[in-house]
Amino acid sequence: MFRILILQSSSLTFDLMAERGVALSGEVEYRRRIREELLSKNINPYPHKPIFQPQSLKSILENPVEGAEVALAGRVAGVRRHGGLVFLDIIDDGLRIQASIDKSKTGEIFDFFTRYVDLGDFINVKGVLYRTKRGELTVEVRGLQLLAKSLRAPPVKYGHRLVDPEVRYRKRYLDIMMTPEVRRILEIKFRVLEETRKFMWSKGFIEVETPVIQPIYGGAEARPFKTHVWALGVDWYLRISLELHLKRFIIGGFNKVFEIGKVFRNEDIDAQHNPEFTMMEAYQAYADYNDIMNLTEELISHLAEKVVGKRVVEVPVGEVRERIDLTPPFKRITMYDAFREFAGVDVERLSDEEIRDLLAKNSIQLAGGYDRGRAIVKLFDKLVGRRHLIQPVFVMDYPRSSSPLAKPHRYNPELAERFELFIAGLEIANAYTELNDPVLQAEYFKAEEERRRRGDEEAHPFDWDFVEAMEYGMPPTGGLGVGLDRVSMVLAGVSSIKEVIPFPMMK
RNA sequence: GGGCCCGUAGCUCAGCUUGGUAGAGCGGCGGGCUUUUAACCCGUAGGUCCCGGGUUCAAAUCCCGGCGGGCCCGCCA
DSSP, rough: OOOOOOOOOOHHHHHHHHHHTTTOOHHHHHHHHHHHHHHHHHOOSSSSSSOOOOOHHHHHHHHOEEEEEEEEEEEEEEEEEEEEEEEEEEEEETTTEEEEETTTTTTHHHHHHHOOTTTEEEEEEEEEEEEEETTTEEEEEEEEEEEOSSSSSSSSSSTTOOOOOOHHHTTHHHHHHHOOOHHHHHHHHHHHHHHHHHHHTTTTTTEEOOOOOSSOOOOOSOOOOOEEETTTTTTEESOOOHHHHHHHHHTTOEEEEEEEEEEEOOOOOSOOOOOOOOOOOOEEOOHHHHHHHHHHHHHHHHHHHIIISSEEEEEEETEEEEEEEEESSOOEEEHHHHHIIIIIOOOGGGOOOHHHHHHTTOOOOOOSOOHHHHHHHHHHHHHHHHHGOOOEEEEEEEEEGGGGTTTOOSSSEEEEEEEEEETTTTEEEEEEOOOHHHHHHHHHHHHHHHHHHEEETOOOOOHHHHHHHHHHHOEEEEEEEEEEEHHHHHHHHHOGGGGSSSSSOOO
């Protein structure tokens, strides 16, 4: 019943491991000996395919028929021996089933299992479904094949959490393997990506792609990653946003485009930030930021419904778990009104002197010199900030000078038509009525360049090529950027962005 | 960048204040056990006490420096 395959030279890998300085604990040595023994008996510990064509565990569990013969494959996650009867847990694709091997019925299989199969090994079994005294659906094993020998024991019992964050994130496969909850949270992230695509497609947006490696970066305020392009002998950058290239699609004549992709910002790593993260940006011709606001709240509530099946979620904010209602319409408030409502400050009427005082009082320093608009945004973060923006809220109408890619407000040239969506204190989305006047755009880039000269490393570099594109004519456009990692945090109810990034950046 | 806390067996942690033979539970291995499911019972192996330096007759323990991690603050979309 076991396939006989080629014997391999086995001392080689052993030497390699020793050379690499890999510690061979007693456990690993023990399992290596089992592997050698199997090879010496012409039993391949790593066959190419299961003998018993495995069904998905999902299909077995969906419609279990007692007495039916089934075959499956999976990892041995638990073993409970009772003399001549052994119960084992097999996990396959995130699901678990129990199997049993009865010595009195299948002595050969029983002996093989107890001799050669350890926790963590992949096996292929066929058998008959029955229910134990306790009523648990179980496969009575009638055929067994070892599919892959594991040389290291699982670090914890299946279902138990790995505690050390260092191990959890660096060896994420173990975290995913051992803890169903970890898998569930990551699946929320992946479903967010999937449902965002479906939603945008259903709205008539075309998914496009734009370059990651660029001679000039832009579309956000951030320090970029630099990378060397060997073929050209130049240093270019990894993108910090998708914005400027997606707008080129609009200029080129695509009316509704979106992209889901990684962007890279050379900044701190903490509970809300990972240097590479996933953005969805969308641009729609003939729309303004009001249309985009409607689209955004529809997207968020759609994701809540499709991904977690509910519109009210619980999210940890500081010490408490907040109940957050994602049912639209979301609250909409202008930034100035938010200042009045949450901080009791009428920022609109403050003189520049008073604003400078407030900056000093809150020990805020502005890179690149004083600018009223930028100062107000900083004060907003400080005075209103996270603690007041728990339920979904669109904060609208930012000071114009803080938003060099947005169109000035139709009723007030001091403001830009821009909004940000906050949920659970997290900045979730950022959107504009896009600037499409190339002369203003050039002017704003120039101001950014000036600010850069004064020492603000995060000011936008002047993108001549983009201005030239706009000079050919760009329709009025609404644009949106959504941080999908943060959306996933809200839906999964977790407080660290690392939870929703499979392999977060580690020092 | 600042403050606080942590680093000891595969995992979770005790021991450190008061310096004197390296500990527990789980896991592993061996044995027992035919309806368990964090199975149970008996036995047993397993250690660069994060690294380096200092004090001391003697350092896991005290001191200094470093590395790694966590939380809070600052910075930051």
